[in-house]
Amino acid sequence: MESGGNSLLSGADGSKRKVCYFYDPEVGNYYYGQGHPMKPHRMRMTHALLTHYGLLQNMHVLKPNPAREKDLCRFHADDYVSFLRRITPETQQDQLRQLKRFNVGEDCPVFDGLYSFCQTYAGGSIGGAVKLNHGHCDIAINWAGGLHHAKKCEASGFCYVNDIVLAILELLKTHERVLYVDIDIHHGDGVEEAFYVTDRVMTVSFHKFGDYFPGTGDIRDLGYGKGKYYALNVPLDDGIDDESYQSLFKPVMSKVMEVFRPGAVVLQCGADSLSGDRLGCFNLSVKGHAECVRFMRSFDVPLLLLGGGGYTIRNVARCWCYETGVALGIEVDDKVPQHEYIEYFGPDYTLHVSPSNMENKNSRELLEVIRAELLRNLSKLQHAPSVQFHDRPPDTQLPEVDEDEEDKDERKYHDSDVNVDCERNSSPSRVKMEFVEPATNNKKDEEAVDELAMKIESTLEPTTSKGSMAAAEEDGPRCVEPEKEKDPSAEINPQPPLDEPTEMDHH
Numbered sequence: 001m002e003s004g005g006n007s008l009l010s011g012a013d014g015s016k017r018k019v020c021y022f023y024d025p026e027v028g029n030y031y032y033g034q035g036h037p038m039k040p041h042r043m044r045m046t047h048a049l050l051t052h053y054g055l056l057q058n059m060h061v062l063k064p065n066p067a068r069e070k071d072l073c074r075f076h077a078d079d080y081v082s083f084l085r086r087i088t089p090e091t092q093q094d095q096l097r098q099l100k101r102f103n104v105g106e107d108c109p110v111f112d113g114l115y116s117f118c119q120t121y122a123g124g125s126i127g128g129a130v131k132l133n134h135g136h137c138d139i140a141i142n143w144a145g146g147l148h149h150a151k152k153c154e155a156s157g158f159c160y161v162n163d164i165v166l167a168i169l170e171l172l173k174t175h176e177r178v179l180y181v182d183i184d185i186h187h188g189d190g191v192e193e194a195f196y197v198t199d200r201v202m203t204v205s206f207h208k209f210g211d212y213f214p215g216t217g218d219i220r221d222l223g224y225g226k227g228k229y230y231a232l233n234v235p236l237d238d239g240i241d242d243e244s245y246q247s248l249f250k251p252v253m254s255k256v257m258e259v260f261r262p263g264a265v266v267l268q269c270g271a272d273s274l275s276g277d278r279l280g281c282f283n284l285s286v287k288g289h290a291e292c293v294r295f296m297r298s299f300d301v302p303l304l305l306l307g308g309g310g311y312t313i314r315n316v317a318r319c320w321c322y323e324t325g326v327a328l329g330i331e332v333d334d335k336v337p338q339h340e341y342i343e344y345f346g347p348d349y350t351l352h353v354s355p356s357n358m359e360n361k362n363s364r365e366l367l368e369v370i371r372a373e374l375l376r377n378l379s380k381l382q383h384a385p386s387v388q389f390h391d392r393p394p395d396t397q398l399p400e401v402d403e404d405e406e407d408k409d410e411r412k413y414h415d416s417d418v419n420v421d422c423e424r425n426s427s428p429s430r431v432k433m434e435f436v437e438p439a440t441n442n443k444k445d446e447e448a449v450d451e452l453a454m455k456i457e458s459t460l461e462p463t464t465s466k467g468s469m470a471a472a473e474e475d476g477p478r479c480v481e482p483e484k485e486k487d488p489s490a491e492i493n494p495q496p497p498l499d500e501p502t503e504m505d506h507h
């Protein structure tokens with residue numbers, strides 16, 4: 001496969017990048033339950049490959065600080081987060097209404113350590129954003145993150161908290177515009193929804209479309225209000241191969257980079273788009289999948305690489321190991337080194353596996369039509385919007401800020417601001433549904449949508465106005481559902497300040 005490169009920069013591809021890699025040695029121990037396809041063990045397998053290929057020495061290895069309740073509440077509703085914090089396999093039978101309300105129980109089961117699992121994977125993505133914001137690295141990696149389906153007050157598609165939305169909110173403290181790219185086989189619905197009406201975040205999702213989870217991601221869904229044309233959906237069919245995929249990915253992403261000019265890029269590298277995935281139906285090779293990483297890296301913009309789906313776990317580990325090599329500019333050997341999980345990689349013990357001979361249902365003609373429509377939509381995006389940064393919000397996870405009394409007040413102030421983010425970011429979910437469904441798209445809805453769009457718009461302004469703070473006090477983040485069970489035990493524990501992520505021993 002051609003290594004590509006892009007029209008904006010040349011020669012950047014070969015140069016080295018400083019990489020921060022987030023990994024918690026506990027993450028592989030979380031277990032969704034017997035028969036559940038989502039297996040956090042795949043992150044441990046990936047880490048073992050990185051270790052034995054000798055890649056850890058080439059990057060900064062960090063153990064993520066667990067995201068705190070207030071970090072999660074920057075996007076998620078307070079009552080949803082508090083539910084996640086309290087629910088256990090033992091107590092879930094007494095919480096049937098709450099389970100149903102938050103969509104927890106089936107695809108998204110309650111398991112031991114659920115909340116700390118969420119804190120860990122979200123902590124890695126937010127930590128990666130902080131590192132990028134500080135310029136401590138060019139690329140940050142968190143393979144445990146990328147859980148793109150989670151909603152403001154609802155779990156969905158094996159995802160509980162949306163670490164991607166949280167990381168993007170962190171990046172927006174420093175960057176005027178953030179680009180989100182999603183190559184998981186499933187539509188990146190949770191992230192799209194969160195930023196549907198803003199032009200500061202552009203979302204681009206490549207996914208299987210048509211009778212497939214989660215059902216959203218039509219090419220005609222483009223964003224709304226100020227966010228119109230800042231959401232892009234690339235609907236694909238079964239059996240897409242490397243060449244077909246790149247025939248869309250490269251021209252579309254080149255154009256996006258040219259017109260949107262993001263300050264940072266978040267790439268969700270869901271590996272269920274690989275050939276032979278237990279839940280997927282695409283036919284990409286590891287190299288074809290990694291070509292997306294290589295291509296986005298070539299623009300030399302701060303890059304956050306996240307995991308996502310991926311259910312044939314030996315291939316997930318292959319893919320994310322190879323992509324870590326791509327991030328570092330190191331071509332890893334095809335021969336899998338001897339290590340504790342070597343038996344997963346038999347009978348050939350190679351990193352690369354051949355795609356299958358399945359039919360590619362994406363005809364050249366269809367791909368051409370899709371490409372033309374996407375480029376037409378992109379041509380309507382006139383220029384990159386800019387924001388004035390009068391007063392940059394403080395970073396998450398900087399304990400030294402607490403030592404200064406003045407800064408402490410400032411942080412409190414910004415926390416209220418941040419809650420506004422949460423409230424306003426939540427709205428597009430309903431907005432979008434109303435807008436997409438022609439049946440409910442009446443005048444009244446449009447007015448409501450306009451109002452919400454304005455609210456979200458002012459939320460993302462980095463400068464806080466008195467008005468928006470007042471709004472935050474009035475409508476704190478909480479779920480739409482009216483039924484509220486008062487739980488006297490639900491008081492929030494005081495959270496100790498987070499430390500800088502701990503540097504890990506390489507072995």
Ligand SMILES: [Zn+2]
Nearest residue numbers: 184186272309
């Ligand atoms: Zn997926």
